[in-house]
Amino acid sequence: MTRAVVHIASSRLGTIRVPEADLLRFPGLPGFPGARRFALVEHDHRGIFGWLVSADLPELAFVVTNPWNFVPDYDPAVPERALRGLDAQSLDELEVLAIAAFEGDRIFLNLAAPLLVNPKSRSALQVILDGDTWSTRQPIPPPSPTGEGEPAEGAGDADVRPESGGGST
């Protein structure tokens, strides 16, 4: 049973094969109460962004990232009941992901409602933090091909540079 493989016909990523035991199990998400099982798939080769692909609603996928990649002082006050719901004593036992929204050349992170994952049990939930300390739309810098320590932009990659040429198409 645990070796069963789930095939997800994702409208965004094509067919994905994931061992059923590796799927993350949510109690549903706000806006998508029927989306309970998700596969976490790497998006880029450095592991900054990942895809969270629904096994229940093949047209549903989110881009996610570790929020501390972009917001080093992120300090979500996760309520005790959310920890208990994932069989965790503290946030240290859980993986934290933020949903990213891509709009043209702009990226926003939802820091008000992070995803919590228990890596051992694969159970997960989206916790809605109390208060308004953290935004649902925290802008972050777009990926830059010209960061320090990076190779200078390679040949022929102008189409992936949001900052080049001013307006977007």
Added chain:
Amino acid sequence: MLVLSRKPGESVRIDGRIKVTVVSATSRHVRLAIEAPDEVEIHREEVYQRIARANREAARAASGSGEALSAARGEGGDAMPREGGPP
């Protein structure tokens, strides 16, 4: 939809495991006490709807092909976020 009348101090029981008690009521405010298992998510409706909207917008954006998303993958070149995130 079920509509019930309750006085302060009275409760309703939902699904055998959720108890909602009216703590106090005025003409403008009702205070509710909710007892439920940990796995039951409880939110003010407008807060829940704000997150639901954010999720729907993020899902819609992910189904498109934003420039930044393509850049994050490094499509067509070595266009990646810096190691260690933003400056």
